[in-house]
Amino acid sequence: MGMATVAFFAPAAAGHVNPTLGLAAELVRRGHRVTYATTGTYAERVAETGAEVVPVTSTWEGGGDADIPQFHGRELVRAMDVLLKETKSMLAQLHDTERPDVVVHDGTMGWWGRILARRWQVPSVETWPNLVSNEHWAMSQKYTTFNPLSPAFLLMAVRLSRFLKKQGAEGMQAFMSGDAAVVRLVTLPRAFQYAGETFTDRYEFVGPLINERNYQGGWAPAGKGGLPVLLVSLGTAYNDRPEFYRTVLGSAADRPWQVVLAVGGADLDALGPVPANVEVHRQVPQLAVLRHARAFVTHAGMGSTMEGLHFEVPLVAIPQMAEQRANADRIAELGLGAVLPPEGITADALWTAVERVAGDERIRERLAWMRGEMTAAGGAPAAADAVERALGN
CATH class of the missing domain: 3.40.50.2000 (Glycogen Phosphorylase B;)
Structure with missing residues (x-):
């Protein structure tokens, strides 16, 4: 396999950057060119993998991870709002990035990676650093409550759908679950996932991608x-x-x-x-x-x-x-x-x-x-x- 350019995108949060570092390091070791768009907070650990840092600033930098809301329950509407703002900011900063051969991006929050892969017409691989959901098991069944008919959510859904349409992306449901990705890499073993055996169709449980963090x-x-x-x-x-x-x-x-x-x-x-x-x-x-x-x-x-x-x-x-x-x-x-x-x-x-x-x-x-x-x-x-x-x- 010849050398390819692999572009990584992940939200500025330790729980989303750290799980990708082992993969970035392994791709560099195999002779690929890896670029990784990240903020100053994470630049050093990304550079240690051998990837080229593409500097960006985050709309939620400075507040620490606690300002990043949860993607379920009552927090969902605020989370979508915060993420839409971050996505617009990232797309503005990354619009003249050169086209890579493949995009690797966070599946839970890396919306800009999803949009850029589509814009560039290149395959995307998603990293999912937490439990994943399907019709057999979902966070919302037991751990969170969420009302899909609340006016705030419906308004947010309209805003997001309008934005996605402008980006030429798929519908909101398909977009948020990463249906367009070639594969979703879940960074835990299948044995840890609830109902793990029911996740087929482009879910690959690769386990944690631990990278020495010198x-x-x-x-x-x-x-x-x-x-x-x-x-x-x-x-x-x-x-x-x-x-x-x-x-x-x-x-x-x-x-x-x-x-x-x-x-x-x-x-x-x-x-x-x-x-x-x-x-x-x-x-x-x-x-x-x-x-x-x-x-x-x-x-x-x-x-x-x-x-x-x-x-x-x-x-x-x-x-x-x-x-x-x-x-x-x-x-x-x-x-x-x-x-x-x-x-x-x-x-x-x-x-x-x-x-x-x-x-x-x-x-x-x-x-x-x-x-x-x-x-x-x-x-x-x-x-x-x-x-x-x-x-x-």
């Missing part, structure tokens, strides 16, 4: 033969939980654990004293810490969930919103860890869950099984094969 720096546990490592992180978006961090800090001192706590943008002075066996960071090199971790307290975002499972680390899930609740329930259902309700977590409940998952033989077996499923899914090489097949179409 830009984050390394990490090593304190001392030789020291305490078991506990990573505590609520991710990049819904992590403003000072009372939870205070619970961790206030109760860690007399526990036989080395705790690595990521607190995002929390006010460090308001968190109280830090015990000797705890290190507090705004962000941690998550992969480097997970390599050593005995347990992982996580918000159960899909990126973090997959990274924890990749290293066979038992999970204690504290979901912060609907999508994470679905992930957390699946973690419990598959025997990969425990789930705690996010409201009013006590030190007792937290440490009991941590000790339980860390010492549970059955969980260890289930983690080894899931790791096997991930390996079988094929990861970055399987994803790159799919992109190369799309080039041949």
Whole structure:
């Protein structure tokens, strides 16, 4: 296969950029030219893959991931509005980009990738970094409520349909579900997806595309033969939980654990004293810490969930919103860890869950099984094969 130009587009959010990095790196390794349109926040990690950064600015930059609304339930109308604005801004910035041979773009929010692929008349491959939906299983069945007849939604649907028509794109339903893509790469193993066996027709479950993130720096546990490592992180978006961090800090001192706590943008002075066996960071090199971790307290975002499972680390899930609740329930259902309700977590409940998952033989077996499923899914090489097949179409 000759060298091709592959253009990547993803929204400016860690949960959408990180899952694509392993694929970008693999395509570069195979001799393709990869361009990746992204913001300053993500430029370094993209450049590390060998891709050429195409600088863009985002309408939601600066607010952090928390400003990116959820794509279901009551948030759906606001999400569509925010995304329509972002799409128009991205199209304006990218309109004179050279035509690539294939487009790889985020399936949940990368609307501009979908529109550009159509405009350029080139095949597109979509990356879906979370649970996907069909008639057998959907987020909306259990986790979110949404009224398709609400005036706000109907008005938004009209606006979006009008915009898509102007772009020459397909109807709203087909557009939003990515029906025009050659293949949808879902970056989790089929075994983790609810009703996974029912997703046929252009869904390929390639598992997580983990890429060494050297830009984050390394990490090593304190001392030789020291305490078991506990990573505590609520991710990049819904992590403003000072009372939870205070619970961790206030109760860690007399526990036989080395705790690595990521607190995002929390006010460090308001968190109280830090015990000797705890290190507090705004962000941690998550992969480097997970390599050593005995347990992982996580918000159960899909990126973090997959990274924890990749290293066979038992999970204690504290979901912060609907999508994470679905992930957390699946973690419990598959025997990969425990789930705690996010409201009013006590030190007792937290440490009991941590000790339980860390010492549970059955969980260890289930983690080894899931790791096997991930390996079988094929990861970055399987994803790159799919992109190369799309080039041949």
